[in-house]
């Protein structure tokens with residue numbers, strides 16, 4: 092049995108069962124679908140990558156602790172849409188104690204739930220299954236001489252989130268690979284960008300490297316914003332020409348065997364930073380480097396956010412973007428005019444990964460095995476009022492992926508440079 096599944100069973104309440112469905116296929120338009128992406132919790136527990144599957148987990152059952160309901164083998168369908176493991180494959184290759192066609196799930200549901208005190212199931216994601224489960228529970232309660240219905244439906248996210256948050260050595264290896272592929276792609280972008288190219292050419296170059304390296308896909312929509320487009324946080328249109336004298340902000344990461352990297356670099360289209368670009372860049376780099384250096388066990392998100400906010404506010408004052416008293420500007424979060432997002436997030440199977448940012452309302456200390464992004468930025472809109480002209484339309488973000496280790500941290504994305512001299516040197520060749 093997969094270690095993740097065994098650990099999940101260990102953490103489930105006594106006398107409970109779990110229903111964990113696969114992600115549905117997503118329609119792109121009419122009868123075409125997006126490339127299939129498995130639900131992260133389902134994938135984490137089962138490693139099974141097909142749609143229309145349901146895992147049923149029953150730790151107290153003597154033989155059938157892990158059941159998979161799957162699409163059955165169907166030679167005609169498989170000719171159209173691809174190979175299926177089927178019920179035999181689910182048992183032989185995916186470790187299920189028992190497997191059935193997914194069409195039999197609902198008729199078996201009463202028998203499966205009978206006697207369990209709690210059923211772990213995430214409501215609100217699969218409306219059809221929500222309805223089937225709730226109806227089944229109601230029916231079992233009316234037939235109480237025959238069935239004992241579970242008392243509660245509990246979200247499995249609390250258990251799974253905490254498990255997913257702390258990465259095993261095997262997961263860290265996959266994340267390092269995702270980070271390497273991502274970092275190499277950013278290096279390629281720096282080496283190949285030229286004035287007159289379009290943003291989508293950089294996007295294509297990066298995603299070409301992802302796929303060529305065996306990554307399933309970008310882990311999120313690749314952001315490639317030249318000039319003032321860099322000041323739009325989730326700019327993914329990527330259709331403008333890159334101009335001589337502008338910066339380009341690239342936020343792109345690969346998904347490798349389910350795990351994400353998330354990297355941002357900002358560099359000059361022509362290979363040389365201008366003085367105003369350099370001033371903003373140095374301010375962001377100083378905050379980013381300081382925050383990365385802080386990452387170690389017991390540090391909290393509040394510590395990191397406070398440090399970034401203070402350093403960036405001091406720089407904004409020095410550059411004339413803000414005026415006033417530094418403590419007051421921080422307290423009133425005035426810096427949010429130019430730094431409007433948090434300093435980072437958890438990273439893993441999801442780009443914004445599972446796991447709680449606060450525990451009992453208190454800022455959570457980071458634990459060894461957690462992977463975070465550190466990504467401060469400064470964004471000065473083209474039409475920003477009351478700012479020096481020289482900074483208008485400049486957006487800079489620098490983002491690395493950082494593993495918390497036993498006594499400090501390891502930067503997973505160090506293969507791509509971020510110092511001004513290193514970037515200019517790389518781009519000069």
Ligand SMILES: [Mn+2]
Pocket residue numbers: 353436464466490
């Ligand atoms: Mn990020």
